[in-house]
Amino acid sequence: MPDLDLVAQALARNVRRFRADRALTLEALAARAGVSRGMLIQIEQARTNPSVGTVVRVADALGVSIARLLDYDQGPLVRLVPQEEAVTLWSTPRGSAAVLLAGVESPGPLELWHWTLRPGEGHDSDAHPVGTTEIVRVDAGELLVVLDGVEHPVPEGTTAAYDAGRPHGYRNPGTVDARLTMVVSVPPPPA
Known part of the structure; x- marks a missing residue:
C-alpha cells in the first residue's frame, strides 16, 4: 500500500491541476462537488484524509476517475500497478x-x-x-x-x-x- 502522505500529496496536486485546467474557482468546484470550500482548501494543501464519498464527489465534479486524482506517478504506455x-x-x-x-x-x-x-x-x-x-x-x-x-x-x-x-x-x-x-x-x- 502506498504511503498515505504520498497519496494525500498526489490528491492535492491533482485537484489543484484539474481545477486550474477547467478554470474553476474553489467556490465553483465546491458547489459542483457538494463539498465545502474549506474541505477543498484542506485537500489542496494535503492537510486532510477525505472520506471516499468526498473523493468521489470531487472526482465526479472534475470529470476524472478517482484513480486519476490519486495518480502519483506518470508511467509508461503500459502502466503496471503492483x-x-x-x-x-x-x-x-x-x-x-x-x-x-x-x-x-x-x-x-x-x-x-x-x-x-x-x-x-x-x-x-x-x-x-x-x-x-x-x-x-x-x-x-x-x-x-x-x-x-x-x-x-x-x-x-x-x-x-x-x-x-x-x-x-x-x-x-x-x-x-x-x-x-x-x-x-x-x-x-x-x-
Whole structure:
C-alpha cells in the first residue's frame, strides 16, 4: 500500500491541476462537488484524509476517475500497478474494504476495484453522474446490491450490471466474506 502522505500529496496536486485546467474557482468546484470550500482548501494543501464519498464527489465534479486524482506517478504506455500500490479508499475495523486497483480515462473515467465485505457489513453510495454504470462480479460469498432501496441478490459466480447514477449500496447478508471485482464507468463531462 502506498504511503498515505504520498497519496494525500498526489490528491492535492491533482485537484489543484484539474481545477486550474477547467478554470474553476474553489467556490465553483465546491458547489459542483457538494463539498465545502474549506474541505477543498484542506485537500489542496494535503492537510486532510477525505472520506471516499468526498473523493468521489470531487472526482465526479472534475470529470476524472478517482484513480486519476490519486495518480502519483506518470508511467509508461503500459502502466503496471503492483498490489502494494493499490489504494484502499474505504475500510471498516472488521476488515471490509474497497481497494482501487487501477483506473483510466476512456473516454470518461473507468475504474477497476476489489471489494471485501465482511458478514453483515455494507456500504452506501450517493448517486454518481447520470450515465454511470457499475459492473460487479461476486468472486466469493454473496452480495445484495441495493438500488433505489430495492435489494437485488447476487450469488457467488454471478455478475451484475446496473445504473449507478442513482443512490445505491452493497450488503453482505451471508456468513462468510463477500469478495467482489467491480468496474465503474463514468461518462465524460459535458463539453
